[in-house]
Amino acid sequence: MNKYLEYIRTSIIGKITLVLWILILMLGIYCFSQIFIYLPTMIFIIAIIIFTIVVALLGFAHYKIPKVSLFLEIVVCICLIVGVFAVNKVTTFTDKITETNEVETVSIVALKDSDITKEQSFDDLTLAYSQDDDSSYKHSTEILKENNKKVKTEKPYQNMELAYKALKNHKVELLVLTNIGKSDLSVIDENYEDYIQVILSKDYPLEKVTSQDVDISKEPFTIYLQGADLSSGDNINSTGRGDVNILLTVNPHTKKVNMQVIPRDLFVYIPCKDASSKLSYSGWWGGIQSSIASIEDKLDIQINYYAKINFNGLMDLVDALGGVEVYSHYTYNAGEYHFEKGYNHVDGQKALMFARARKMLPLNERSRGYQQMELIKAIFTKFAQEPTYNHAMSVIDSLESNFTTNLPKEDFFKAFQLVVDLLPELQTMENHSIEGEYRWHYDEVRTNYYQYYFYPADGELQAVKERIDYVINGK
Structure with missing residues (x-):
């Protein structure tokens, strides 16, 4: 010990490497303290063991081979500083998108x-x-x-x-x-x-959404995906019209998935108004909790979590991924854009038009639902195929102010693993819509307004419930 203390007292390089070693230790402890909730226990333990071995070897090298140690410690410090930046960015991002006070x-x-x-x-x-x-x-x-x-x-x-x-x-x-x-x-x-x-x-x-928590790595669940139009303004937590309403049901054990679009004009009961109107207005008037309650009431199902994105977020997300390859069921023109039946490369603006266009499609709202589900598949595919650091940081930047979810932060890594593991199923799963007709009548909430509402054909809602139950029950 005396010899080591004398070495530190007399060696400049010894002092520098000791300071760097202490800095590495502090940076590592900080990073692990921030990311432990996101990682599975086994991965976290392995990471701790590897880090401990690296720190021990650097501590030994700092005394025995100081010049080599100096080089290695500088490299490790730079890596950890980049890691701290990334960790802080992820933590800020997850804190913001899980702030769900509508x-x-x-x-x-x-x-x-x-x-x-x-x-x-x-x-x-x-x-x-x-x-x-x-x-x-x-x-x-x-x-x-x-x-x-x-x-x-x-x-x-x-x-x-x-x-x-x-x-x-x-x-x-x-x-x-x-x-x-x-x-x-x-x-x-x-x-x-x-x-x-x-x-x-x-x-x-507004009333805060109550999640129905499960272990998404082991238990089946349904997540409600809502696309809010620009009526929500710049604040993602400000209520807006639910322009896109999709249910994604996943069974991680059987690897079965189901995606179901719910028409925005579906005539549903709206609890916060104690009357019925369009589904899109349920979220506008009462927030996500109201939309979930309306869908659960109509379909007799349970929704575990939700994820909400606005139009700005969709454009930024697609651009952050460098564009995506989306399958179109139709050949048509929408605005300034042309889409061919088959795969089309779309940037953010074109993706938004792809998701919103309906009047020129053969089945109008139903056709738009098919297109919207294809866009979700394309986004899943692009991110899962190229889960790079740059993509991850770009996605974080694009979604930070335009996306919110009540999925717990500790489940984010599980969700990413599910997307990667289930990518073949997500790419090939059938798109399901609801057949029916539109009827005109006065609104029950705004009694002076005469509008059209979507009414499902006989047996359609039961078929939706059966498809969801089929995945949930592992059949």
């Missing part, structure tokens, strides 16, 4: 060409609201009060259509928009967002 964003808006700002006085302005939206007046009053604003007049209109016309005709300067109001406007004018600007807004918390 909100309804209520806004007070003006026309886009208006010069109204949130800093000015509202004393000479008139605010319109819809009387058939119970929360509209209450929320607008709260928002104004919290921002120390008063308006000249709060003017009620029978419905959102009349209130919106008043705004566009300059009879009022401001309009309050809740999620009910946004859904009404999407029927009146699907491009309404091009004509308005948000002046003030407030987020109102």
Whole structure:
């Protein structure tokens, strides 16, 4: 010991290698403390053993062969610093996407060409609201009060259509928009967002989703995949219309999988409104928990987890993967893009058009469902085939603000392993839609609105349940 202490006291290279060795030890402990929840126990133990051996050998080399040790320690330090960066990025990412506190964003808006700002006085302005939206007046009053604003007049209109016309005709300067109001406007004018600007807004918390936890590496489960349209805005946790609704059921033991698209216009019971309307509105009005409850009620199934992505996230994800090869069931033109029957290479913008286009397809909404499921397969395939560090970091960047899930963080690695293990099944599984017809009638929630709703043909819902049960029960 005395000889070693004398070596440290008199050797500059000894001091440097000792400091580097201590730094390696600290960096390694930090990395392992951050990633242990993501790794299977056996892999984590093996990694700890390997790291311990490396540290011990470097400690021995630091004294016996200091020049070699210096080189090796610098290399290991650089690797660990890169590892710390990656670990921090992954931790920040997983913390953010598992923050699942959904909100309804209520806004007070003006026309886009208006010069109204949130800093000015509202004393000479008139605010319109819809009387058939119970929360509209209450929320607008709260928002104004919290921002120390008063308006000249709060003017009620029978419905959102009349209130919106008043705004566009300059009879009022401001309009309050809740999620009910946004859904009404999407029927009146699907491009309404091009004509308005948000002046003030407030987020109102919604019911948190309750997961039905299982060990996804061993037990079957169903995950609900929702694609929210741009009505959710920039905040992924702000409710938006459920434009894409897909159930993915996986049995890791039998390696059976099933993917089922649920039509967004399906007429379902919406618990938060105690009435029935379109499935897409269930998520808009009550968040993911409401969508899950509506689907479970309609199909008599259990959904374990959900994953939600918005349109920006889809585009960024596909671009982060360098584009994907997606199979199209049809040859058609959509917007500025052309798709051939067979495989097509798509970037983010083209992938979004592929997922959204329906009017030019032979079966309209059903055809779009087939295309959406093919896009999911293509994304699974690309990432599983090329699970590189750069791809992983690019995917993290693309999804951080545009994706959320209630799958526990400790199951993320299991989920990745499942995608890799089940890739052949994911690539070849059948796409299932629901046959039926559209019927026009008045809405049960917004009683003044006459719209079309999807009604499944006889036996269709039972067939969906049987396909899911077939996978769950391992038949």
